[in-house]
Amino acid sequence: MKSNCRLLYKSNNTHLQTSLPVYFYGLPDGNIYLIYARFYEINFNKSGLEFVFAVLENYYYDFETEKVVALKSMDKNLSSFRKEVESKEPQLRIVKSYRNIKSFVEAQRFLGKKADEMVNILL
Structure with a gap:
């Protein structure tokens, strides 16, 4: 089965x-999702x-052509996208944070399930 969640880059x-x-x-809805972990203080x-x-916020992903597109300019290739997200703080919108997920693998599986749900809704 083909994945509906494509890893574009790990930084x-x-x-x-x-x-x-x-x-x-990159997901079929055109958004580029980030997953990262951060520490929080319990007590x-x-x-x-x-x-x-x-x-x-600044980019979207064309799932069919597998291209990253900047909203303010022309198509970006993946290497220039990588340079840009590392050179300055990316503009992003936090969707949700989870404290019950234990690993990056589990987080990727969770995002993959959400991507599959998106595709099923679109069909």
């Missing part, structure tokens, strides 16, 4: 407030890890 060097990797995924000297799902 260890973004301007987001996390030292952990950031994953960029004094105790922290937890939450996974944040966000949508990149």
Whole structure:
């Protein structure tokens, strides 16, 4: 079965407030989703890890042609997209953060299920 969630890029060097990797995924709805983890404080000297799902505001993803498109300019190739998201803080909209997800693999599976649901709604 073909995946409806395409990994575009994994970065260890973004301007987001996390030292952990950031994953960029293209979905059939045209949005580019980010998944990243960040620490939060539970109480004094105790922290937890939450996974944040966000949508990149400046770009969209053409799922059919597999191209990243900047909203203010021409088509971008993936290498120039990578340089741009690492060189400045990306404009994004946080969709939701989850504290019950335990790993990036689990977060990717969750996003994959959401992508499958989107495709089923569109059909």
